[in-house]
Amino acid sequence: GAVVSQHPSWVICKSGTSVKIECRSLDFQATTMFWYRQFPKQSLMLMATSNEGSKATYEQGVEKDKFLINHASLTLSTLTVTSAHPEDSSFYICSASFGQETQYFGPGTRLLVL
Amino acid sequence: AQSVTQLDSHVSVSEGTPVLLRCNYSSSYSPSLFWYVQHPNKGLQLLLKYTSAATLVKGINGFEAEFKKSETSFHLTKPSAHMSDAAEYFCVVTLSGGYQKVTFGIGTKLQVIP
Numbered sequence: 001g002a003v004v005s006q007h008p009s010w011v012i013c014k015s016g017t018s019v020k021i022e023c024r025s026l027d028f029q030a031t032t033m034f035w036y037r038q039f040p041k042q043s044l045m046l047m048a049t050s051n052e053g054s055k056a057t058y059e060q061g062v063e064k065d066k067f068l069i070n071h072a073s074l075t076l077s078t079l080t081v082t083s084a085h086p087e088d089s090s091f092y093i094c095s096a097s098f099g100q101e102t103q104y105f106g107p108g109t110r111l112l113v114l
Numbered sequence: 115a116q117s118v119t120q121l122d123s124h125v126s127v128s129e130g131t132p133v134l135l136r137c138n139y140s141s142s143y144s145p146s147l148f149w150y151v152q153h154p155n156k157g158l159q160l161l162l163k164y165t166s167a168a169t170l171v172k173g174i175n176g177f178e179a180e181f182k183k184s185e186t187s188f189h190l191t192k193p194s195a196h197m198s199d200a201a202e203y204f205c206v207v208t209l210s211g212g213y214q215k216v217t218f219g220i221g222t223k224l225q226v227i228p
Contacts, residue, residue, distance in 0.1 A: 043220045105158040
């Protein structure tokens with residue numbers, strides 16, 4: 001149980017375009033979803049926390065207009081990287097929890113912006 | 115404020131020998147503590163968690179960790195390393211209230227030598 005999926009697993013896009021990444025909790029209802037970014041050989045950096053039906057809470061230094069997060073239902077959250085640039089290339093990981101602090105992580109999405 | 119310190123960025127052990135990955139934390143309140151494992155290009159998998167119940171926590175794949183409040187530590191151990199244990203390990207502190215505060219350690223890369 002507690003499976004989280006992400007789609008797509010890989011995405012390559014041109015600079016200036018927008019990319020949407022989906023995060024789904026497959027067998028439970030996630031009251032909270034988290035979005036992380038991971039640079040090569042580094043730890044995860046929390047970008048934002050979102051609760052279903054409310055606006056996401058962004059960490060300091062993360063641009064809200066750049067990284068749009070929508071948590072429309074208890075099983076789906078989306079991260080949209082708007083006007084992507086090469087420096088946005090990274091490994092994006094989502095996680096979901098249902099009120100017990102334990103986070104269940106998705107497999108990650110690797111974004112490459114050319 | 116809370117923080118997590120993983121004392122070793124890289125640990126190398128021989129197959130069949132014990133594993134010790136160290137984690138110290140600081141938190142103003144009673145946090146929950148987690149260990150996650152990440153294999154290359156994959157998401158994170160929960161190994162075990164401490165949430166104020168038993169101080170010795172057993173997890174998957176033979177791993178366990180002991181919460182020591184006096185030492186503010188939550189070290190991860192395994193009696194006998196297996197080749198498949200080679201991965202990156204993250205210690206995580208979570209503080210819940212109206213908003214979950216999540217802090218990741220920098221990670222410890224475990225190398226297992228045949």
